[in-house]
Amino acid sequence: MKHICWDGCMFPNATLENPKTWNTILSAMVKVKKAL
Incomplete structure (x- = not known):
């Protein structure tokens, strides 16, 4: 499975701070x- 960059590339910081x-x-x- 490829490593996916979640912080910043796909979501803004405010989004990441929201649980x-x-x-x-x-x-x-x-x-x-599950799809894989």
């Missing part, structure tokens, strides 16, 4: 892993 955003990111990553 709800991390839940969204993590659930999206889980979906991607």
Whole structure:
């Protein structure tokens, strides 16, 4: 699995500081892993 740059390239800092955003990111990553 390729390393994905999450900080700054895909999301602004304000987004990264929001815990709800991390839940969204993590659930999206889980979906991607299941799809693989």
